[in-house]
Amino acid sequence: MDRIIINGGQPLSGTISISGSKNACLPIMAASILTDQNINLSNVPNLEDIKTMSKVLTSLDVEVDTSKANENKITLKYLNTGKSIAEYDLVRKMRASILVLGPLLARKRHASVSLPGGCAIGARPVDLHLNALAKLGAEFKLDRGYIECSAPKGLKGEEITFPTISVGATESLLMAATLAEGRTKLNNIAIEPEVIDLIHCLQSMGAKIEITDQRTVIIEGVKELFGTSHNIISDRIETLTYVIAGALTGENLKIENIQLEHVSNVLEIFKSLNIDFSFNNSSLNINKTKIFQGIELETREYPGFPTDMQAQLMVLLSKANSESVITENIFENRYMHVPELNRMGANISVEGKKAIIKPSEKLIGAEVMATDLRASVSLILAGLIAEGETVVNRVYHLDRGYEQVESKLKNVGAVIKRV
Numbered sequence: 439m440d441r442i443i444i445n446g447g448q449p450l451s452g453t454i455s456i457s458g459s460k461n462a463c464l465p466i467m468a469a470s471i472l473t474d475q476n477i478n479l480s481n482v483p484n485l486e487d488i489k490t491m492s493k494v495l496t497s498l499d500v501e502v503d504t505s506k507a508n509e510n511k512i513t514l515k516y517l518n519t520g521k522s523i524a525e526y527d528l529v530r531k532m533r534a535s536i537l538v539l540g541p542l543l544a545r546k547r548h549a550s551v552s553l554p555g556g557c558a559i560g561a562r563p564v565d566l567h568l569n570a571l572a573k574l575g576a577e578f579k580l581d582r583g584y585i586e587c588s589a590p591k592g593l594k595g596e597e598i599t600f601p602t603i604s605v606g607a608t609e610s611l612l613m614a615a616t617l618a619e620g621r622t623k624l625n626n627i628a629i630e631p632e633v634i635d636l637i638h639c640l641q642s643m644g645a646k647i648e649i650t651d652q653r654t655v656i657i658e659g660v661k662e663l664f665g666t667s668h669n670i671i672s673d674r675i676e677t678l679t680y681v682i683a684g685a686l687t688g689e690n691l692k693i694e695n696i697q698l699e700h701v702s703n704v705l706e707i708f709k710s711l712n713i714d715f716s717f718n719n720s721s722l723n724i725n726k727t728k729i730f731q732g733i734e735l736e737t738r739e740y741p742g743f744p745t746d747m748q749a750q751l752m753v754l755l756s757k758a759n760s761e762s763v764i765t766e767n768i769f770e771n772r773y774m775h776v777p778e779l780n781r782m783g784a785n786i787s788v789e790g791k792k793a794i795i796k797p798s799e800k801l802i803g804a805e806v807m808a809t810d811l812r813a814s815v816s817l818i819l820a821g822l823i824a825e826g827e828t829v830v831n832r833v834y835h836l837d838r839g840y841e842q843v844e845s846k847l848k849n850v851g852a853v854i855k856r857v
């Protein structure tokens with residue numbers, strides 16, 4: 439098991455280049471099942487989760503050409519054979535595997551997908567996906583941990599209102615409805631940039647999708663979809679993670695290949711934290727934040743403050759001059775990084791959905807353990823400013839969502855290595 443060792447206290451100067459968005463790429467890869475023609479993707483991040491999705495799709499007879507993965511390119515082509523079982527040993531590694539369900543139902547009218555099971559940050563059921571797909575005519579039964587589903591008469595368009603906003607369920611229904619018979623209207627959809635990127639890709643494949651108002655979309659079913667080439671959007675969570683790194687210890691740190699329109703909502707909040715940044719169209723310049731006051735903040739669906747940035751922000755807030763309170767509204771158990779940060783000298787307490795972050799004089803390096811993807815990067819951020827050596831264990835969590843994190847940080851002056 440790899441570990442990452444950091445010696446804190448170094449200023450970060452130079453340029454960090456942002457990779458493509460994992461959470462835009464995963465549903466778009468699943469959408470390859472919706473056509474028999476080539477899907478050529480560029481700006482694909484070279485990450486474990488992308489490799490896992492490639493394996494899931496390969497098991498479903500999608501040809502996935504990863505020979506150019508180191509140029510951040512992959513090509514997918516669905517062979518449309520009989521296979522429609524997404525195996526447990528693959529799905530348990532990544533719950534986003536559930537995203538193959540909608541496309542399989544649309545193309546094969548049946549599918550067997552292992553229930554993804556919980557993960558570190560909560561139960562994460564798939565009821566919103568299944569209840570909405572059932573409204574399009576799909577039938578489900580649970581059999582030995584697999585969701586056996588079928589739509590013998592094919593999927594038929596319907597009006598569906600999501601009881602709560604879900605990124606994954608929105609993506610499942612968008613993909614399934616493209617080939618359903620007739621019109622589907624989805625209300626109360628998620629509008630994260632990753633969902634919009636999926637819509638753009640589906641439209642380029644010939645899908646008839648129209649966003650009619652902020653959280654409503656209409657899909658007119660078509661007979662077939664075609665191949666396309668699509669450039670994945672930049673990763674807004676990676677961007678904001680390195681903005682926090684710059685706010686902690688940057689000296690003219692430059693972050694390039696960003697999409698400002700996807701992070702402007704959070705940059706507005708960062709302004710109230712006195713984060714010293716300037717930007718031009720595709721890059722940001724950040725310097726270490728000097729004095730700033732704590733804030734009260736709640737995680738919300740986009741365009742609110744992203745849950746995927748909650749752990750990273752906590753590290754910065756531990757350097758504030760006054761107390762902060764974060765309320766985590768999206769996941770029920772996303773504070774596992776708190777005990778690890780407290781072992782490094784942070785002063786954070788958790789009361790239900792709220793985390794109270796008191797100012798802490800300084801952080802001291804320690805041996806800590808990563809628990810989920812974003813928690814693990816918060817430990818790296820803490821290591822960058824902690825006194826002495828920090829050892830982060832179980833960095834496979836990190837490799838799921840951050841491309842070459844140690845080399846990107848090393849290139850701008852961090853004393854960091856993987857062992």
Ligand code: EPZ
Binds near residue numbers: 565768
């Ligand atoms: C996506 O997960 C992202 N993953 C997550 O990023 C992100 O944290 C999350 O959206 C929220 O923004 C990918 O895009 C691959 P949801 P998803 O459905 O789709 C509950 C990362 O770090 N829910 O919007 O699973 C669910 O338990 C990952 O990259 C149901 O109850 O999120 C959660 O509490 C972590 N039933 C809430 O809704 C369902 O059927 C939001 O989940 C589905 C979800």
